Amino acid sequence: MSRTSTQEVFSRTAQQAAKAVISNYSTSFGLATSLLGSSHRHHIRNIYALVRIADEIVDGLAADAGLGVREQYALLDDFASATRNALRSGVSDNLIIHAFAETARAAEITVDLIEPFFASMRADVAAPGEPLAPVRSFHPDELRDYVYGSAEVVGLMCLRVFLLDQHRTPAQIEQLENGARELGAAFQNINFLRDLADDSQRLHRSYLTAASRLTDSDKSAWVKRIRQQLSYAEGTTSLLPKDARAAVRGAAALFAALNDKIAATPVDHLYRERVRIPNVVKASLAAKAVMLTMKDGRP
Incomplete structure (x- = not known):
């Protein structure tokens, strides 16, 4: 399989993963996104998926898995770091991050928007070492x-x-x-x-x-x-x-x-x-x- 074919299959799979996120987490945004033109629809799904996964990390996913505050903070930081790396390289082994990176690079979504988002997500996790x-x-x-x-x-x-x-x-x-x-x-x-x-x-x-x-x-x-x-x-x-x-x-x-x-x-x-x-x-x-x-x- 050529590199181009490999990328196409992986990117298609990433977009399908992003579509599954919006389908499972929000009927409202899923319905609204279905009204978009085809050139926009997958890009908006990719944005929603990344935002939703980050939100889930701080809204109970990590805590329900038994992670302490420091570990929750580290998990979010790892997700943010992987997103930054994907914006630079155009590829990620995380399907949701890969889909978002493709959209971000196409639409020129840069760190001036990414960093404030992850800063707000961090605000939902208590600072390491501080009691809740x-x-x-x-x-x-x-x-x-x-x-x-x-x-x-x-x-x-x-x-x-x-x-x-x-x-x-x-x-x-x-x-x-x-x-x-x-x-x-x-x-x-x-x-x-x-x-x-x-x-x-x-x-x-x-x-x-x-x-x-x-x-x-x-x-x-x-x-x-x-x-x-x-x-x-x-x-x-x-x-x-x-x-x-x-x-x-x-x-x-x-x-x-x-x-x-x-x-x-x-x-x-x-x-x-x-x-x-x-x-x-x-x-x-x-x-x-x-x-x-x-x-x-x-x-």
């Missing part, structure tokens, strides 16, 4: 940096994929980058609210307040902020290439529906149970996003 506090709270500056690294840079990674072989003015690129960051932050903030039960009880984290628990007033303020973030991002969607808009709109609509449901749910309930959107509603929102995009012109 009963609840880890994030102060506003810490939260800002955490959300940038864990979510906004992921939006910027996806944007670089969407803009492959596209021409946009510097002003349009700035608008799109701001929109990608706002959308990523909105998604993350919604996840913080819907995951209050798991974050507080299992992971002992309090992202949205320096106190141990949110109040209903706190929750309402976050819901309002999220609506503003989603609204800003929506205003930039028409600047995306047309074969990316339905997916972005569909994902945004789903998270807007989650935000509305959170708004109507008492905060005490959120600390007991995760709110969900029925699959039939997800399908309806995706269909509406497709229909709206079909009416669009080019940017």
Whole structure:
């Protein structure tokens, strides 16, 4: 078998592995990604897979395997180091990292986005040698940096994929980058609210307040902020290439529906149970996003 054939088979297998990650971990993002044009779809799956695996390392995978804090930190560092090496060489023996590296090199996703992401993942592991506090709270500056690294840079990674072989003015690129960051932050903030039960009880984290628990007033303020973030991002969607808009709109609509449901749910309930959107509603929102995009012109 020639080297080219070897690479093709391995890369195809890596992409299949990345597709399996999104299929098994998120029906919502899986549905949204299916609305993308074929030139973007596998790249976005590759990004999601890498981000998800890193997130799983710090959200229980390592701890459930019996690893101590130092070992968890080392496992994440090894994953980050392998990602950096793959960005330089274009190859990894880890299928998920290999798939991501191919996307990163094609879309010029560089360390300026990779490093903040892994810094945020490290924030979810207690520093080596330090005891785990009963609840880890994030102060506003810490939260800002955490959300940038864990979510906004992921939006910027996806944007670089969407803009492959596209021409946009510097002003349009700035608008799109701001929109990608706002959308990523909105998604993350919604996840913080819907995951209050798991974050507080299992992971002992309090992202949205320096106190141990949110109040209903706190929750309402976050819901309002999220609506503003989603609204800003929506205003930039028409600047995306047309074969990316339905997916972005569909994902945004789903998270807007989650935000509305959170708004109507008492905060005490959120600390007991995760709110969900029925699959039939997800399908309806995706269909509406497709229909709206079909009416669009080019940017």
